[in-house]
Amino acid sequence: MAEVLVLVDHLDGQVKKSTYELLTAARSLGEPAAVVVAAPGAAAGLTDALKQYGAEKIYLAETDRTDFLTPEVDVLASLVESASPAAVLIGMSADGQEIAGRLAVRTGSGLLSDAVAVGPESVTHSAFGGAYSVEAKANTGHPVITVRPGAAGAEPAAGAGAEQAVEVPAAARRGATVTGREPVTVGGRPELTEASVVVSGGRGVGSAEQFAVVEGLADTLGAAVGASRAAVDSGYYPQQFQVGQTGKTVSPQLYIALGISGAIQHRAGMQTSKTVIAVNKDPEAPIFEIADFGVVGDLFAVAPQLTDEITKRKA
Amino acid sequence: MNIVALIKQVPDTYSERKLRAEDGLLDRAASDSVIDEISERTVEAALQLTESHGGEVTVLCMGPGSAADAIRKALSMGADKAVHLSDDALAGSDAVQTAHALAQAIKTVDGVDLILAGNGASDGRVSAVPAMVADVLDLPALTHAREITVDGTSVTVRRETDRGAVVLTAGLPAVISVSEKINEPRYPSFKGIMAAKKKPVTQLTAADAGIEAGEAGLASALTTVTSVTPKPPKSAGEKVPDEGDGGSKIAAYLVAQRLI
Numbered sequence A: 001m002a003e004v005l006v007l008v009d010h011l012d013g014q015v016k017k018s019t020y021e022l023l024t025a026a027r028s029l030g031e032p033a034a035v036v037v038a039a040p041g042a043a044a045g046l047t048d049a050l051k052q053y054g055a056e057k058i059y060l061a062e063t064d065r066t067d068f069l070t071p072e073v074d075v076l077a078s079l080v081e082s083a084s085p086a087a088v089l090i091g092m093s094a095d096g097q098e099i100a101g102r103l104a105v106r107t108g109s110g111l112l113s114d115a116v117a118v119g120p121e122s123v124t125h126s127a128f129g130g131a132y133s134v135e136a137k138a139n140t141g142h143p144v145i146t147v148r149p150g151a152a153g154a155e156p157a158a159g160a161g162a163e164q165a166v167e168v169p170a171a172a173r174r175g176a177t178v179t180g181r182e183p184v185t186v187g188g189r190p191e192l193t194e195a196s197v198v199v200s201g202g203r204g205v206g207s208a209e210q211f212a213v214v215e216g217l218a219d220t221l222g223a224a225v226g227a228s229r230a231a232v233d234s235g236y237y238p239q240q241f242q243v244g245q246t247g248k249t250v251s252p253q254l255y256i257a258l259g260i261s262g263a264i265q266h267r268a269g270m271q272t273s274k275t276v277i278a279v280n281k282d283p284e285a286p287i288f289e290i291a292d293f294g295v296v297g298d299l300f301a302v303a304p305q306l307t308d309e310i311t312k313r314k315a
Numbered sequence B: 001m002n003i004v005a006l007i008k009q010v011p012d013t014y015s016e017r018k019l020r021a022e023d024g025l026l027d028r029a030a031s032d033s034v035i036d037e038i039s040e041r042t043v044e045a046a047l048q049l050t051e052s053h054g055g056e057v058t059v060l061c062m063g064p065g066s067a068a069d070a071i072r073k074a075l076s077m078g079a080d081k082a083v084h085l086s087d088d089a090l091a092g093s094d095a096v097q098t099a100h101a102l103a104q105a106i107k108t109v110d111g112v113d114l115i116l117a118g119n120g121a122s123d124g125r126v127s128a129v130p131a132m133v134a135d136v137l138d139l140p141a142l143t144h145a146r147e148i149t150v151d152g153t154s155v156t157v158r159r160e161t162d163r164g165a166v167v168l169t170a171g172l173p174a175v176i177s178v179s180e181k182i183n184e185p186r187y188p189s190f191k192g193i194m195a196a197k198k199k200p201v202t203q204l205t206a207a208d209a210g211i212e213a214g215e216a217g218l219a220s221a222l223t224t225v226t227s228v229t230p231k232p233p234k235s236a237g238e239k240v241p242d243e244g245d246g247g248s249k250i251a252a253y254l255v256a257q258r259l260i
Helices: A017-026 A044-051 A070-083 A094-107 A209-221 A229-233 A299-314 B037-053 B065-077 B095-106 B129-137 B190-196 B246-256
Strands: A003-007 A031-038 A057-062 A087-091 A111-118 A123-127 A132-138 A144-147 A162-165 A177-183 A197-201 A224-227 A254-258 A275-280 A293-296 B003-007 B009-011 B033-035 B057-062 B081-085 B114-118 B141-151 B154-161 B164-171 B174-178 B201-204 B223-230 B238-241
Touching: A003 A017, A003 A070, A017 A031, A017 A087, A017 A144, A031 A044, A031 A070, A044 A057, A057 A070, A070 A094, A087 A094, A094 A111, A094 A144, A094 B095, A094 B129, A094 B141, A111 A132, A111 B095, A197 A209, A209 A224, A209 A254, A209 A299, A224 A229, A275 A299, A275 B246, A293 B246, A299 B246, B003 B037, B003 B065, B009 B065, B033 B037, B033 B065, B037 B057, B037 B065, B037 B114, B037 B141, B037 B174, B057 B065, B057 B095, B065 B081, B065 B190, B065 B201, B081 B095, B095 B129, B114 B129, B129 B141, B129 B174, B141 B164, B154 B174, B238 B246
Parallel strands: A003 A031, A003 A087, A031 A057, A057 A162, A087 A144, A111 A144, A197 A224, A197 A254, A254 A275, A275 A293, A293 B238, B003 B057, B003 B114, B057 B081, B081 B201, B114 B174, B141 B174
Antiparallel strands: A111 A123, A123 A132, A132 B223, A177 B164, B009 B033, B141 B154, B154 B164
């Protein structure tokens, strides 16, 4: 069975959840082979976790190159040549897209971007914020596929995890050099695109201070916090948390929209959520058209009551 | 410093957007087309750089004839000239083909120091074409820029994504993609709108750009859409007025759905 290369996404010595989803999806295409590109000494600590999600082989590429994202591209391009994989799977993120796009250019592969499901014949995309389901296939060998985090489940499975060191080639393209880094501080909340529950606030929240009511509910649920474009444009919440056509696309199990009217702009970023709850003063707000359960009322009364109810149930 | 600003015309995100059932391509007739918001920010960033460092801004757009409106908007903001790569043979190009086609078109502009683009179009899902163009041209890519500083022969960018911020440096020429936070684009002045009508727009066919038949377009694309299914709109569920127990009712619903 042909190998399926899975680029391992890792941060601070931890494998990201999206990688487990890729390893799970890879099993339907061939033999999962994890590819770790890391600083010297940083790769070995990741292998146990990869084996538990079915990695049959683990390529370890350690490098102290300081060019940004291009080492990953060079390693994957050399493995595509040597291993002739059935496909290359990469998690959808700003970095993942860039690595995937460059790799597809290098290897002359079809690029299937932002798949929500992966099959041996084709992949499924969700276009225009879930308004269309699109099936697409690559017409080349070793297609490069990026998969939306959270779209596919992660199922543990024992893998042999045979380790193989990979020599990192010299840079094949001129790159940009990293001269500084500032890790993001998320304050203990899950990442927006990976969270299984998202609580978002809109214009109705009214101010940056009052976003505390959104955060309060989110923290009770262990949820990520999102914001509509209107809330971000009004300066209530930072842009990195914007959900919508010009922000993040999320598809959690549960999405709670507080004071969000639900313009197409916003719905495009969240309407593939499994369950949508909406609270809005305006009974005509379009968010109710896609809400599984809606309450017409003041979010400052409804959300704290919901927070209390959940806290009571947990106690 | 001469800059090529890549711009794109997209369906307005505030209008309903449709895909054609027969080939999965965008139904351009179904919605209003506008210059992408991120393209306006790209042009603004290019103008600010040439205002402080001198040089010219050339707008480059690959798209159908109707994209002339997007080009006109960029010129009225202050860009000096434009290249419009437009050819029926390019329709349906995938991301890899588009990167190659844009790279070819960029080569028709002389003495380019910087190529600026948006970090992702509102109608696509790739958000990697700038880096792909850089790969084709063997240029460094500095993407998702929130700040750009040019210092003689090098450029430094503050790249901000979910993962935090990274400072990237590279020698010129280079490719930069800008994020939403880079700036607020200017509105074209009346003078700018009038001046734009006289600015040169070079029309390029695929052949003019050196793109050979079979290198671009739907028929030779590396990926193919095999089916397009409009999803039935999600139907509205229950909607209740808050009678002092709205929060409790939501909690009860979540319990019933085993979500909490």
